[in-house]
Amino acid sequence: MDQLIKILKHDDEMVVSGRDLHDFLEVDTPYRIWIQRMIEYGFHENADYISFEQKSTKPQGGRPQVGHALKLDMAKEIAMIQRTDKGKGEYSYISTRVKHAVNGYIDIHHLVLNRKQRGMLYKDISRGLNEVTGVKTRTQLRKKDFDTADEFVTNWVPSTATLQIIKQLSDVPEGQTELIRR
Structure with a gap:
């Protein structure tokens, strides 16, 4: 990071x-x-x-x-x-971590994804983050949620369902089961 x-x-x-x-x-x-x-x-x-x-x-x-x-x-x-833009730490820090987690997953697995497929990864991590912290949106994260949110993002991997949907959204010819790799 x-x-x-x-x-x-x-x-x-x-x-x-x-x-x-x-x-x-x-x-x-x-x-x-x-x-x-x-x-x-x-x-x-x-x-x-x-x-x-x-x-x-x-x-x-x-x-x-x-x-x-x-x-x-x-x-x-x-x-x-803090009441400064940079001081809105819990939201901006976690948002940056989410972006790094998604991009890191894509890079590690050498994936080439379209916008909709990337969106599925962001939905997956956001849904899990909201579930473990008990908030409806990331903007509701508060100081008490910070460590839980940070730990979740650090350990996040996409769900099997999300990966399956991403496969279905790919332009891979029928019969090919792997995601497009670089």
Whole structure:
């Protein structure tokens, strides 16, 4: 998966820079105010994040800035509660993962599919995603559904019924049973 924000390892934990997340989400509020508001959502120092001093990026020097190493779960939750386009994390992240899962399946199996056949794969993954998270549409995914949705997409393979329908939709001459392969 393409990384949107650099992930670092700290004491065997995967973390992201709070400042990098702030910049990525394009938050208008200054970092020092924004991060304090985010921490108030119930996150705890040394459990969900670590504070540390950073050298000032100003050429004249100045007081050290306080930075934060956020564990991935905290970073995901913060991204999901933002009111920016990039911050609508649960929907946009899962949508990107769905696209990668479908395209990955097509690439791994060297399939050449028409639009309708691709659509069947998207319907299959969306139907399963909605079923395991208990929502009617992907836009209804919420923070509590995120891990379940992410795990489902990671492990998704099309159903036998979907694969059979895709075969029926192909322009393969009668009697040939395999999907068109590159």
